Structures are given as structure tokens and as C-alpha cells.
């Protein structure tokens with residue numbers, strides 16, 4: 006694939022509304038910067054080939070190359086992407102208590118990886134006064150503080166760039182599908198830069214159907230909850246069609262259709278529901294509250310999950326066939342929707 | 353020793369045009385001089401301020417030109433002589449008052465001295481103020497050399513007092529800022545007493561009230577005064593003819609163009625073919641004098657700057673005179689012999705004259721022209737308009753620009769006139785998106801800030817300097833606050849009228865004469881208007897950025913951010929470095945760094961340069977002002993700063 010520069014990144018991705026706010030291009034240089042959920046180019050840069058273009062999940066990429074790198078197999082266009090097994094899981098009491106979204110599987114896996122030195126730090130997404138922000142977690146306490154899903158697009162991967170510049174290695178990264186794709190690209194080190202060699206050791210993907218435009222949603226959120234402390238947000242499984250905001254004073258149910266309106270533009274054409282380019286992907290287990298669905302993809306991912314189970318951080322269970330069918334169907338539907346949306350765009 | 357003050361009668365000195373005018377004002381017995389700084393006019397007030405004590409003068413830098421005019425007029429009403437000095441755009445500011453002053457008339461001699469800037473050498477317009485004379489119906493004079501600049505000022509004061517009308521004497525950059533030989537005249541004894549008489553008969557010009565009403569009476573009185581002025585003009589020594597009895601071509605010219613025309617005729621060696629009628633009294637034209645000269649030949653070329661003002665008046669007059677003197681051919685700008693924009697020069701006049709006379713003469717030989725062009729193009733370094741090293745405006749625009757880009761809502765900044773005008777150019781990161789007269793940035797912002805109901809979502813900002821704040825931005829700010837416009841105004845306070853040479857303004861503790869003055873605090877002024885106000889040091893990039901974000905976040909109402917840091921060239925700062933700067937060559941990765949030379953490609957302080965051999969950035973010790981900002985710009989911290997202990 007031809008690697009181009011910042012100018013082409015702007016032309017091919019950002020100015021077309023295709024930026025997913027993943028953050029992979031942010032903080033590499035002084036030009037791509039983020040503020041409150043939006044990425045901006047502060048000044049034009051005329052370097053012909055850039056890391057920004059090379060790792061953006063929305064520029065052209067070689068699926069085979071990336072698949073070989075992550076899974077040692079050629080790319081096959083499957084609804085769930087490449088995987089070894091699909092399970093259900095939840096964290097055990099062994100881990101530090103936190104406010105987790107579903108089963109706490111993500112937090113448990115990251116705590117294990119950190120404590121057992123599989124990684125040196127974890128790149129996560131926390132929030133400050135409702136505004137989601139990238140967080141560098143250096144302890145299990147830090148990880149616990151990042152629990153729960155912020156449904157807003159966050160340039161989390163900017164921290165990978167910052168850490169690489171500071172010379173950090175062996176990061177564990179948690180993010181949505183687009184962020185996992187970018188992470189895989191970063192791992193392939195397309196620009197052959199020393200600072201990115203072995204920068205990411207583990208990638209943990211989150212299932213994702215859409216992500217909201219941070220600024221729009223924050224304005225909306227403020228208008229709905231005022232000064233109340235938000236504890237968590239959730240999308241209960243269909244056919245509920247609601248969005249639930251849990252605050253210190255109780256639960257607020259909002260029509261999901263109203264929320265979806267605020268989806269960032271790029272998500273409409275995203276085909277990836279299950280974070281296909283991760284070592285392990287985790288989502289809600291819709292049939293069993295308090296549990297997660299876990300897709301184990303790479304060999305390293307498999308070793309990681311097994312070790313975490315062995316060490317008592319995590320319990321695994323089989324996933325019922327109908328749940329797997331349901332997941333495949335959901336993921337397939339997202340691909341179809343994305344295809345249609347791309348078609349519409351072309352027309 | 354100051355020649356203006358002590359130069360003896362009859363002695364000859366090399367004086368700048370503006371100094372000659374100042375000396376003329378002294379010889380003309382002024383007591384009061386007021387103005388607003390503006391190139392090329394500023395040295396007149398500055399020269400007078402320096403010697404105000406010795407000559408019992410009151411000299412003032414006023415808040416703006418309209419007020420300056422009012423201050424000078426008050427002196428005249430109190431039977432003192434006065435001048436008001438401003439640059440071309442200043443006359444627009446003062447024109448509302450002037451229309452009334454023309455009608456009301458004056459008592460002590462009062463002369464307005466606008467200094468125009470043909471070619472916009474230090475302006476962003478080349479407005480021709482002569483039109484105001486016709487609009488206001490007041491006599492217009494234009495000195496044609498340095499001696500005249502002095503002598504005419506004196507004469508104008510006397511004439512104004514005699515006719516009881518304000519008089520305009522227009523200078524231009526090439527006269528104001530060039531120097532020439534001037535023989536000095538006598539300085540009068542001072543002892544003028546100020547008294548404003550107002551208890552006489554209502555319409556008594558010396559004892560009644562001073563007003564432009566009743567309009568019909570006052571307007572016709574004004575026209576009578578102008579007629580009297582024309583009578584004087586007919587015999588004025590400032591209108592001169594040099595040339596043969598019956599020339600083939602008559603050049604009619606005025607002001608600096610007089611010098612260009614003389615030079616052109618010399619170079620072409622056509623003294624026996626071409627005559628020059630140099631007019632010093634250019635509106636209204638002295639009809640008899642003009643008729644007498646028009647009679648001399650068939651072809652007339654009018655040489656003037658910038659637009660065809662005399663040309664139009666002469667054509668009108670020639671048409672009226674045609675039955676007596678016959679139909680003449682008047683040439684100039686309207687038929688393209690001379691350009692209608694930019695300043696003139698001897699070459700342009702040579703071209704026009706040689707074309708008319710059918711002389712083969714190329715003012716600039718082609719070979720020479722292309723040769724010099726090539727030499728300058730390849731030989732001279734490109735010089736653009738940039739901020740000085742250590743300029744606080746660079747830091748301010750850096751923050752404003754970054755915040756607007758990161759805010760990512762297509763916010764924009766409206767600007768006006770000052771050093772910070774460079775904000776339209778790359779040195780100010782092309783941050784300014786509208787650029788008009790002083791204070792207009794905030795006025796325009798105030799308007800933009802009311803366009804939400806029409807779907808406008810972009811954040812609206814304005815910038816203005818500290819002097820401009822008082823000059824014309826305050827009413828705009830009042831307007832924005834009162835009408836609940838949603839704007840952020842950034843006052844770029846560098847503690848002086850830096851662009852024109854650090855003249856004081858109401859925000860400072862000293863006045864034009866260097867005396868104690870009352871300082872108005874911009875922050876308190878804005879707060880009392882009801883704006884949300886914060887201050888920051890533009891050199892504190894983090895804080896400035898944070899405050900700007902906060903202001904953008906506060907969507908409703910008027911927010912004012914005062915960015916205060918003294919100008920790098922101010923007398924207090926000049927030559928003193930806050931920091932000793934150095935680029936750590938082992939850390940600066942140059943082309944290999946992802947920064948793509950942020951410091952020398954984008955930030956571009958002249959104190960930094962790109963060392964091509966080493967492929968790193970480098971501090972130019974001689975130029976660096978030691979402000980320390982670039983150390984914060986470098987993303988890998990390769991530029992270090994060490995505090996200089998003073």
C-alpha cells in the first residue's frame with residue numbers, strides 16, 4: 006500500500022467525514038491535535054509520507070498483510086473476523102472492585118496483564134467531568150477507575166504516540182474496532198520507526214455498533230442530567246430501544262433513536278462490530294447480564310485469556326450456539342448496513 | 353539643542369518635511385497642537401511635544417482624530433492658534449465634526465494637516481484627503497517643497513484667522529518623510545490669552561455661539577469665506593510658473609509631484625518646450641491665474657497624486673473658460689497618461705511628457721529594467737512583513753490560532769489596524785479574516801455575533817490593540833455588550849502605540865509631553881461595561897490557551913481577554929533579553945523529526961534559523977530577543993532557555 010502524507014489524510018479521510026476519532030494520528034507531531042472529541046490539523050504539513058496516514062484505520066490498507074501479522078493466516082472476510090474461539094466470561098472477586106460495564110472482563114484482563122508484566126502500561130479511556138479522555142493506567146487501581154463505557158468517540162490512541170515518544174514499550178491498548186485496526190497497523194510499524202517497535206504488546210477490542218459525536222452528546226447530556234453525577238450509561242439489548250443513564254439520583258431512560266442521531270458520521274460506513282483486529286474482543290453478553298462475550302482471536306490472545314483464568318482473574322463459560330448465531334447475524338448486518346451506506350455515499 | 357526651537361531667523365537647515373511643518377506652526381504662533389499617531393504624520397506632533405515647554409505650547413496625543421480635531425478647535429474658539437495633525441484615514445474619523453466646524457467657522461487660526469500616503473507605503477489604503485476640502489468647502493493648500501512646508505503652515509494659520517475658516521494643508525509621505533533645505537523665519541513672542549466669548553449677539557462670529565446653524569446663513573457665510581480665499585490665492589506666492597512664454601506643453605502640478613515634474617523636465621531637457629505651473633492653493637482653484645496660464649498653450653498635463661482631483665476641477669474650469677480661451681486638451685490620469693493608483697515618480701512623468709511631445713525616450717532602458725529586476729530577485733533576500741523577534745503578537749496569534757483550530761468550529765478573527773494587522777499574513781499564522789479601519793474588527797464582530805438566528809454557529813473573535821481600544825473599539829464593545837452579541841474580544845495590549853513609535857495613549861501614565869497622566873485600566877473599563885474579562889500574559893501559552901477555551905465555551909455574551917506583554921522594541925525592553933536561548937543540537941532531530949520544522953517553517957521567529965549543513969534549527973544570537981516562546985513550541989524540547997539575571 007502506498008503511504009502518503011498529512012495532506013492526503015485530510016483529503017481522503019477527514020474532509021470526507023470519515024474520521025473515526027480513533028486518535029492514531031494525534032500527537033505524533035504538532036499538527037494533528039485533538040480537543041474535546043474532535044481532531045484538528047493545526048497547520049499544514051508537507052511531508053510526503055507520514056505515520057499519520059500510515060496508521061489511520063480509514064486509509065487504504067492491506068488486509069492480508071495485517072491478518073498475517075496478527076493471526077498468521079490470510080484475510081478471510083468473515084462476519085466476526087478471524088477467531089479461535091468465542092466464550093462468555095466475567096471477572097472474579099479477586100480483582101479490585103470497580104464500576105464495570107458488564108462482567109468486568111476487560112478490566113480483569115488488563116489488570117492481569119499489568120500485574121504479570123505482560124504489559125508495562127495500559128492505554129484506556131476514562132473521563133473528567135463527563136468528557137471522555139485517554140488515560141495511561143500504570144496500576145490496577147488506575148484500570149478500575151476507567152471502568153464503564155463512555156459512548157463517545159475518544160482519541161484514545163493519541164496516548165500510544167505520546168508514550169512512544171517518551172520511549173515507553175509494551176503497552177496494552179483497549180478500544181473499539183477502528184482503534185484496534187489502527188493498533189494493528191501501529192504494530193506493523195509501517196514507517197519502520199524505532200519508537201513504535203514493540204510499542205503495543207496487547208490489543209483488547211470492544212464490540213461497537215456506533216460511537217457518538219462527543220460534543221453533540223455532551224451538550225445533550227448536560228441538558229438532560231444537569232449537574233447530577235453520571236455513574237454509567239448502557240444500551241440494553243433489543244427490543245428495548247432505550248438508552249439508560251444511571252445517575253446518583255436514579256435511572257433516566259431516553260429513546261435510543263434520539264441518541265443514534267448523534268452518531269459520528271464515520272460510523273455509518275464501519276463494517277466492524279466485533280473489533281476484528283484485536284488479540285481478544287469483548288462485548289456484552291446479551292443473554293446474561295453481568296457477563297461478557299469474549300472472542301479469542303490471536304494465539305497471544307488465547308494464551309492471555311487462559312493465563313488470566315488460571316491466575317483466577319477471570320472465569321470462562323461456553324457460549325450457547327444460539328448466542329453465537331445471533332452475534333454472527335448482528336455482525337453480518339452491520340457489514341451490510343455499512344456496504345449500503347458506502348453505496349449511498351458513492352451515489 | 354533643538355533646531356526647531358533655537359534655529360535663528362535666516363539660518364539654513366536640513367529639515368524633514370514634518371519638522372519644517374512643525375517649525376512653520378511655531379512661526380505661525382500656535383498655542384495648541386493635537387493629533388493621533390499615524391505614519392507619515394507622527395513627527396509633527398512629536399517634534400512639537402519635545403519643545404512644548406520652551407514655547408508655551410499644549411501638545412496632545414488625543415484618543416482619536418475626531419477628539420484631536422475638537423481639542424484643536426477649542427483652542428481656536430478661545431482665540432488661540434492651533435493645528436490638528438493626522439494621517440489620511442484619520443480625516444475620515446474626524447470628518448463628522450469637521451462638517452460642523454466648516455459651518456461654524458473658527459476664531460484663532462486653525463489648520464488641519466493630513467499627511468497622505470500615496471502608494472500606501474505604511475498604510476493599507478491610499479485615500480486622497482483632498483476631496484474633503486471640496487466636501488467640507490474649506491480652502492486647501494499643498495506645499496510643493498520643504499521650504500514651502502514651513503512657510504505655508506505659517507501663512508495658512510494667518511489666513512485661517514483672517515477668514516475665520518478652518519484651512520486644510522495636505523502633505524504626503526515623500527514630503528513629510530524626506531528632508532530638504534529650509535531657511536528659518538522669525539519666532540513670535542508668545543503671550544496669547546485664551547478666552548471664549550459667548551455672550552454677544554447670537555450670530556456674531558467673535559462673540560456669539562459657535563455653531564453651524566442656522567444652516568442657510570452659516571453655509572452662505574462659509575461660501576463667502578471660500579470666495580475670499582480664492583481672491584488671496586490669485587496672488588499667492590505659492591503658485592508659481594516656470595518655463596517659456598509660450599510652451600508646447602503646460603504641466604500643472606502640486607505637492608511632491610512638483611519635484612517629480614521638475615526632475616522629468618530636466619532629464620528630458622525640454623525646459624524651453626514645457627512650462628510648469630506649480631499650484632500651492634489647490635482648492636478652490638484661482639480662476640484668473642489658471643486662465644492666464646491655460647491661454648499659453650493647447651496641451652496641458654496634470655500631474656498629481658493619487659486620483660484626478662485637480663484634473664477634474666481644472667477640466668470643469670477649462671470648460672467654463674472655453675469661450676474666452678478656446679478649447680484646450682487637458683491630459684492626466686483619466687486618459688491613462690498617468691496611473692490612478694500608487695505614487696508617481698519622475699520616470700512616470702517622463703513617460704507621460706515624452707509620449708505627449710513625441711520624444712523617443714525610455715525613462716528606464718529595458719536592459720537596465722530587466723537587469724535590476726533579475727539582480728533584486730536573485731540577489732536580495734525575500735523580505736516579507738513579519739513580526740519582530742520576541743513580538744508578543746506572534747505568541748498571541750499562536751494561541752488564538754491553535755485554539756480556534758482545535759475548537760474546530762470554523763471560528764474566525766476580525767481585525768483592524770496596528771502591528772497586529774500582520775495577523776492576516778503567515779507571520780501571524782493567517783489568523784485575521786477581516787481587516788478594516790481602527791476599531792472595525794470589534795464592530796464587525798459585534799454584527800457577526802448577532803447572526804445566530806440566521807444559522808451562524810461559528811465562534812466570533814476580534815482583536816484590537818491597546819491604543820485602538822480607546823481610539824474606536826470602545827463604542828463597538830459597548831454596542832456588543834448592549835445588544836448581547838456573542839463575541840470574544842482580544843485586546844493585544846503591548847503598552848504603547850507601537851506601530852507609529854510608542855506614542856502614549858489613555859492606558860498609560862504619561863502624555864505626549866511626558867507629564868503625569870491618568871491611566872485608564874482597560875480591564876476595569878470593560879468590566880464596568882458588563883463584559884466578562886480576563887487577563888493573561890501571551891508568553892504564558894498554557895494559560896492563554898486555557899482562558900481562550902474557557903471564553904469559547906462560554907457561548908453567550910461578550911468576553912474580553914486582555915493579552916498584556918510589552919512590545920519587544922519598547923524602550924524598556926529593547927536590547928534586554930529575558931532568556932538566553934539555545935538549540936540542543938543533539939536533541940533537535942531536524943528533518944528526521946516528525947515536526948517538519950515547526951519552529952522555522954511555521955512559528956518563524958526571525959531569531960531562529962535553519963542550519964542547512966547540520967540539519968538542525970539554530971538561534972541567531974544577534975536577532976533573538978530572548979522571549980523564550982520557541983522553547984515551548986518545540987515538541988521535543990530541543991530549545992532551552994536560561995533566565996538572564998539583570
Ligand SMILES: Cc1cc2nc3c(=O)[nH]c(=O)nc-3n(C[C@H](O)[C@H](O)[C@H](O)COP(=O)(O)OP(=O)(O)OC[C@H]3O[C@@H](n4cnc5c(N)ncnc54)[C@H](O)[C@@H]3O)c2cc1C
Pocket residue numbers: 104105106107108109110111112113128129130131137151152153154155156157158159161179180181211212213214215216217287288289290297
Ligand atoms: C463506543 C462503544 C460502543 C459499544 N457498543 C457495544 C455494542 O453495541 N455491543 C456490545 O456488546 N458491546 C458494546 N460496547 C462494549 C461494551 O459496552 C463494554 O465495553 C464491553 O462489554 C466490556 O465490558 P466490561 O464490563 O468488561 O468493561 P469494563 O471492565 O468496565 O471496561 C470498560 C473499558 O472500556 C474502555 N472504554 C470506555 N469508553 C470507551 C470509549 N469511548 N472508547 C474506547 N474505549 C472505551 C475503557 O478503557 C475501559 O477499560 C461498546 C463500547 C464502546 C466504547
Ligand code: SF4
Pocket residue numbers: 014018019023024025026027028029030031044057060061062063160187
Ligand atoms: S480515523 Fe483516526 S487516524 Fe484516521 S484521521 Fe481520524 S483520528 Fe486520525
Ligand code: SF4
Pocket residue numbers: 025158181182183184213214215216271272275276277
Ligand atoms: S462504529 Fe466503527 S468506526 Fe464507529 S466507533 Fe465503532 S468501531 Fe469505530
